[in-house]
Amino acid sequence: MSAPRVFITGINGFAGSHLAEVCLSHGDRVAGTVMPGTSVEHLRAVRRSVELVRVDLLKPKSVSTALDRTRPNWVIHLAASTSVGDSFDAPHETIRNNIISTLNLLEAIRSGKTIKRSIEKIIMVASSEVYGRVRPSMIPLSEKTPLAPVNPYGASKAAADLIAFSYGESFGLPIVRVRASNHTGPRQRTGFVVPDFCEAVSRLEKKKSGRVMPVGNLSARRDFSDVRDIVRGYRLLAQKGRVGGVYHLGSGQARSVRSILNALLKMARQPINAVPDPKKMRPVEVPILVPDISRAQREVGYAPTIAWAQTLADTLEYYRQRA
Numbered sequence: 001m002s003a004p005r006v007f008i009t010g011i012n013g014f015a016g017s018h019l020a021e022v023c024l025s026h027g028d029r030v031a032g033t034v035m036p037g038t039s040v041e042h043l044r045a046v047r048r049s050v051e052l053v054r055v056d057l058l059k060p061k062s063v064s065t066a067l068d069r070t071r072p073n074w075v076i077h078l079a080a081s082t083s084v085g086d087s088f089d090a091p092h093e094t095i096r097n098n099i100i101s102t103l104n105l106l107e108a109i110r111s112g113k114t115i116k117r118s119i120e121k122i123i124m125v126a127s128s129e130v131y132g133r134v135r136p137s138m139i140p141l142s143e144k145t146p147l148a149p150v151n152p153y154g155a156s157k158a159a160a161d162l163i164a165f166s167y168g169e170s171f172g173l174p175i176v177r178v179r180a181s182n183h184t185g186p187r188q189r190t191g192f193v194v195p196d197f198c199e200a201v202s203r204l205e206k207k208k209s210g211r212v213m214p215v216g217n218l219s220a221r222r223d224f225s226d227v228r229d230i231v232r233g234y235r236l237l238a239q240k241g242r243v244g245g246v247y248h249l250g251s252g253q254a255r256s257v258r259s260i261l262n263a264l265l266k267m268a269r270q271p272i273n274a275v276p277d278p279k280k281m282r283p284v285e286v287p288i289l290v291p292d293i294s295r296a297q298r299e300v301g302y303a304p305t306i307a308w309a310q311t312l313a314d315t316l317e318y319y320r321q322r323a
Contacts, residue, residue: 003026003027003028003029004028004029004073004074004120004238004239005028005029005030005031005070005071005072005073005074005118006023006028006029006030006031006072006073006074006076006235006238007031007032007033007066007067007070007072007074007075007076008020008023008030008031008032008033008076008078009032009033009057009075009076009077009078009079009101009105010032010033010035010078010079010080011030011031011032011033011034011043011050011052011078012032012034012035012038012039012040012041012042012043012052013042013078013079014042014082014185014187014188014189014227015078015183015227015230015231016032016042016078016079017042017043017046017187018185018187018227018228018231019076019078019231019234019235020032020043020046020050021045021046022228022231022232022235023235024046024049024050026235028235030046030049030050030051031050031051031052031053031070031072032050032051032052032053033052033053033054033055033057033066033079034052034053034054034055035054035055035056035057035079036054036055036056040052042187051070053066053069053070057079057100057101057104057105058096058097058100058101058104059104060104060107060108063104063105063108064108064111064112064115067108067109067112067115068112068114068115071114071115071118072118072119073118073119073120073121074119074120074121074122074123074238075105075109075119075121075122075123076123076125076234076235076238077101077102077105077122077123077124077125078125078234079097079101080097080098080101080125080157080160081093081094081097081098081153081156082153083153083191083192084129084151084153084154084282085191085192085282086153086191087151087152087153087156088151088152088282088283091152094152094153094156095152095155095156095159097156098153098156098157098159098160099156099159099160099163102124102160102163102164103163106122106163106164106167106173106175109122109173110167110171110173116173119173119174120174121174121176121237121238121239121241121243122164122173122174122175122176123176123178123234123237123238123241124160124161124164124175124176124177124178125178125180125234126157126158126160126161126177126178126179126180127153127154127157127179127180127181128141128179128180128181128182128222128223128248128250128289128291129149129151129153129154129157129286129289130147130149130154130157130158130161130179131145131146131147131148131149131154131289132147132148132149132150132154132286133148133150133284133286133287134148134286134288134289136288139254139288139290140252140290140291140292141248141289141290141291141292142292143179143246143247143248143292143295147161147162150284150286151282151284151286161177161179161246164177165177168243168244174243175243175244176237176238176241176242176243176244176245176246176247177245177246177247178233178234178237178241178246178247178248178249179246179247179248179249179291180225180230180233180248180249180250181222181223181224181225181230181248181249181250181251181289181290181291182222182223182224182225182250182289183224183225183226183227183229183230183250184224184225184226184227184311184315185226185227185228185311185314185315186314186315186317186318187227187318188227188315193257193260194224194260194312194315195315195319197213197215197260197261197264198264198312198315198316198318198319199319199323200213200272201213201264201265201267201268201272201316201319202316202319202320202322202323203323204268204270204272205268205269205270205272205320205323206323207270211270211271211272211273212272212273212274212275213272213273213274213275214274214275214276214277214279214280215261215274215275215276215277215280216276216277216280216281216282217257217280217281217282217285218256218257218258218261219256219257219258219287220256220257220285220286220287220288221254221255221256221257221287221288221289221290222254222255222257222288222289222290223250223251223252223253223254223255223289223290223291224251224255224260224308224311225249225250225251225304225311226304226306226308226310226311228306229249229251229304229305229306230249230250232302232305233247233249233296233300233302234249236296236300236301236302237296237300237302239300240299240300240301241299241300242299245295245299247295247296247299247300247302248291248292248293248295248296249293249296249302250290250291250293250304251293251304251308252290252291252292252293252294252304253290254288254290255308260312261274263309263312264312264316267312267313267316
């Protein structure tokens with residue numbers, strides 16, 4: 001069997017760059033989209049081994065051209081506006097980027113006869129934020145849990161998830177949907193809780209005094225995973241996932257934001273004082289999100305392998321090198 005041709009949208013992003021490395025390690029032929037004007041720094045280690053296509057996914061003809069050029073077997077759609085926090089300030093941008101890019105990608109595949117013939121699997125990535133505020137009795141979340149997002153990001157990903165479902169049902173596209181839990185690690189930008197904490201710790205470690213870190217809500221509990229585990233899951237789903245299926249990826253356990261902060265403060269080389277800051281509170285907060293990952297474990301052999309303490313240490317070191 002020849003190596004699959006993998007097409008990753010947003011290949012130069014946080015998760016996309018890690019996924020490219022995983023696919024290359026398996027001998028896959030890898031191509032992906034890069035939004036014009038964005039950096040490919042995350043791909044520095046593998047730049048010569050991947051085919052990059054500069055394309056704006058909001059332009060339908062450009063999407064079709066990119067697929068015609070690369071003729072992939074597996075499409076893994078990661079390009080998106082990914083921040084819950086940013087979505088409150090830029091809802092139009094978040095919804096446009098996440099819904100229209102998905103529609104353009106699926107429509108290009110549906111309408112392109114030669115493209116459609118080559119594609120064996122389309123992995124559509126959503127988020128556990130599609131579930132919104134759930135009752136503690138609903139934890140862990142099933143893939144059948146109703147979608148009820150409470151922020152613009154979650155709403156945009158829920159809509160994209162449903163569009164993907166409709167294209168599978170209506171047009172027979174070989175779609176696998178995945179709802180990933182929070183994931184972090186080296187290369188994740190600030191604007192997310194773990195890199196925000198790591199950036200602050202690495203910066204404050206260098207100060208001689210006044211080492212104070214403003215923080216927001218620390219009570220929220222999430223399933224936090226290492227991005228390197230999550231992207232291995234994406235590839236497993238491309239390889240073995242059931243067409244028409246929907247899967248959760250995560251660690252399967254809850255961690256409070258407070259516990260993450262405390263762990264990073266213990267890793268700090270200098271004492272740092274965390275203080276509440278009302279400006280860092282979101283308009284609406286989801287208290288807990290933890291999915292049941294047993295379907296992915298059972299059907300494709302997914303299993304997290306990286307210790308959470310290692311994830312935090314690696315992410316903190318990434319920011320220390322940039323402080």
